[in-house]
Amino acid sequence: MEVESVSASEEGESLIEAILEKRSSEEIHSKIKNGAPLWYQNQEGISALHAAAYNEDLPIIKVLLENGAVWNSVDDLGNTAGDIALSFNNEDCYRTIRDAGLRSEFFLSHLSSKSIEIDAPSSIILRNEDSTAAGSQSEFLNSPLLFTKDENGQAICKVKVEDEEIGVMMGWEREIMKQTVHQLVEEHPGVSSLKVLNIGFGLGIIDGFFQSLSPPPAEHFIIEAHPDVLKHMKEQGWYENPGVTILEGRWQDVIDDERLLGLGGLDIVYTDTFSESYQDLKEFFEHLPDLLSGPNARFSFFNGLGATNALFYDVYTNLADLHLTNLGMVVKWSDVDVGCDDGKWSGTRKYFGMRLYRLPIAQMAIQ
Numbered sequence: 183m184e185v186e187s188v189s190a191s192e193e194g195e196s197l198i199e200a201i202l203e204k205r206s207s208e209e210i211h212s213k214i215k216n217g218a219p220l221w222y223q224n225q226e227g228i229s230a231l232h233a234a235a236y237n238e239d240l241p242i243i244k245v246l247l248e249n250g251a252v253w254n255s256v257d258d259l260g261n262t263a264g265d266i267a268l269s270f271n272n273e274d275c276y277r278t279i280r281d282a283g284l285r286s287e288f289f290l291s292h293l294s295s296k297s298i299e300i301d302a303p304s305s306i307i308l309r310n311e312d313s314t315a316a317g318s319q320s321e322f323l324n325s326p327l328l329f330t331k332d333e334n335g336q337a338i339c340k341v342k343v344e345d346e347e348i349g350v351m352m353g354w355e356r357e358i359m360k361q362t363v364h365q366l367v368e369e370h371p372g373v374s375s376l377k378v379l380n381i382g383f384g385l386g387i388i389d390g391f392f393q394s395l396s397p398p399p400a401e402h403f404i405i406e407a408h409p410d411v412l413k414h415m416k417e418q419g420w421y422e423n424p425g426v427t428i429l430e431g432r433w434q435d436v437i438d439d440e441r442l443l444g445l446g447g448l449d450i451v452y453t454d455t456f457s458e459s460y461q462d463l464k465e466f467f468e469h470l471p472d473l474l475s476g477p478n479a480r481f482s483f484f485n486g487l488g489a490t491n492a493l494f495y496d497v498y499t500n501l502a503d504l505h506l507t508n509l510g511m512v513v514k515w516s517d518v519d520v521g522c523d524d525g526k527w528s529g530t531r532k533y534f535g536m537r538l539y540r541l542p543i544a545q546m547a548i549q
């Protein structure tokens with residue numbers, strides 16, 4: 183066994199070296215054909231795919247991916263091969279790696295929705311090792327939340343995870359929520375009597391924007407699961423707001439509530455939950471054809487998964503687009519500049535590292 187892993191690491195090193203030294207493609211192909219391990223990462227975390235990305239060598243990138251190279255392995259600096267291609271502005275190399283990731287995640291997500299057991303530790307959407315309140319719903323729903331303001335006066339709702347504080351919702355997302363509402367209602371033919379559903383109250387930012395529309399929605403449903411958020415909503419008088427109905431519980435448990443289904447279709451649906459995975463979001467997408475009133479209805483969601491890494495964010499964004507398209511929807515994407523001021527995290531875990539937030543607006547395609 184030991185002998186085997188020594189030779190695997192020797193072969194892995196030798197392949198990386200051959201790529202970095204730009205040896206002949208025959209030599210590199212022969213090493214791959216002879217079984218050099220493509221998963222191997224050297225002491226700096228560099229894999230053969232990273233090496234090919236450093237060389238901007240598109241043919242070798244393609245051969246590596248076709249032979250099973252891991253598209254999302256991260257080196258010691260936190261970079262994937264895709265990030266390296268992006269840093270060289272090499273669109274072809276970047277897209278080739280991104281599309282391989284997208285195909286792989288799409289396929290794995292399909293298998294997982296069919297409850298087929300798969301062992302794919304390299305999948306970003308299937309990896310669910312986080313059993314803390316940040317990654318486990320039951321843990322989150324049993325953890326106390328703190329509604330407070332940071333030193334800059336920014337409102338925060340946070341949860342403590344072991345020794346770390348994580349923002350469930352933070353005031354800096356206000357611009358995203360504002361732009362989302364703007365695009366959800368802009369020139370909407372039903373704007374004078376909207377039927378709106380929002381999932382996840384958090385700090386109530388998006389619900390506040392919906393309520394300040396003129397006129398406010400005729401029907402405004404909010405689904406919220408966390409007992410501390412529900413208590414906060416009561417204290418703030420949300421239960422008494424005319425036209426507002428609060429459905430207490432997880433969306434998974436209340437999405438079939440008669441009060442919602444009895445409306446005959448919603449004009450606007452938004453979802454932004456916490457401690458849920460991409461698979462949960464995809465499961466929510468599947469309810470949309472039943473929830474939306476028709477082709478004029480609009481849907482958006484907080485597009486934040488994978489947003490600590492440019493490649494992962496791009497893969498998640500495109501994966502969501504593919505899954506919504508498969509449901510017969512068309513998605514328009516626009517960018518919201520959220521800046522890169524690290525002060526906005528106020529000591530909490532940074533969960534969004536991109537300068538540009540990619541805002542989705544989806545509608546059922548007209549048949």
Ligand SMILES: C[S@@+](CC[C@H](N)C(=O)[O-])C[C@H]1O[C@@H](n2cnc3c(N)ncnc32)[C@H](O)[C@@H]1O
Nearest residue numbers: 382384385386387388407408432433454455456
């Ligand atoms: C990020 S916050 C939403 C922030 C909100 N968009 C705003 O503008 O303030 C997420 C909210 O979703 C709630 N939540 C998490 N999982 C949920 C679920 N499965 N069903 C309903 N609500 C959920 C959390 O308790 C939290 O209040």
